[in-house]
Amino acid sequence: MYERKIPENLECGVNITAKVLGGKWKACILHGIGLGTRRPADLHRAIPEAPARVVNLHLRELEEYGIICKKIYPGFPLKVEYFLTALGESILPIVEAMDRWGNENRAAINLVSPAPMEANQDLMPEMR
């Protein structure tokens, strides 16, 4: 509003990274690109729960941060590919560590929220 929101403390390295990876699907997107899913349509297919618009917003942000770069191949239909920059490659290990940790601890974490009155009736939600 006034000046600019600048910021939450960026002295702390954690916050910088948190900001870069912040946003519901950014880490996931990077993971995908890291695995070779470069074309938008493929990314969308890889993360169907994320609306294309949102993925695009994240992509633009990542681009601004210099994490990925976009390559456009003229022609029709249009072809686009996103690549990790050197910076992007450098953050990838973190994303991969997140993937590993998440997979290893999926069962250990109670992500299904507070459960109003204890007794988590279901630790194996279908999650569609």
Next chain:
Amino acid sequence: MYERKIPENLECGVNITAKVLGGKWKACILHGIGLGTRRPADLHRAIPEAPARVVNLHLRELEEYGIICKKIYPGFPLKVEYFLTALGESILPIVEAMDRWGNENRAAINLVSPAPMEANQDLMPEMR
């Protein structure tokens, strides 16, 4: 509200971790606890930009996830300490990697946002 929001795709490990570390200050808080900042008041002092209430909310969430545990020492004034659980210890490397990456790349990233019309008048905001 209704059922519960459950979720965004948790098949992907990345999303699980992203959820655990999600929230403006969670990673930062974990980093602090990992460094030995166990008492609430100290945490608040370590992250002055974060309202105490918010830090508390995050702490509760982390507790629910089983990342940290809370120890209360009766007496007056009340004394409380938060510790990393085994699960918490296991995620710490990621947080530390984030800290390292952030510090190493602080200069390389354009976090100050799009900059409406270039020329960031002030790169050294007082931040209150």
Next chain:
DNA sequence: CGGCATCCCACTGGATACTG
């Protein structure tokens, strides 16, 4: 295929004040 433009609401998190 790739990507804006709109519309809109749930949720996050900031300020403040109060209780144990």
Next chain:
DNA sequence: CAGTATCCAGTGGGATGCCG
């Protein structure tokens, strides 16, 4: 010191639809 209750603004991100 530790933590909760209120109140409220900003915004992230979901749904839809249109354009190149």
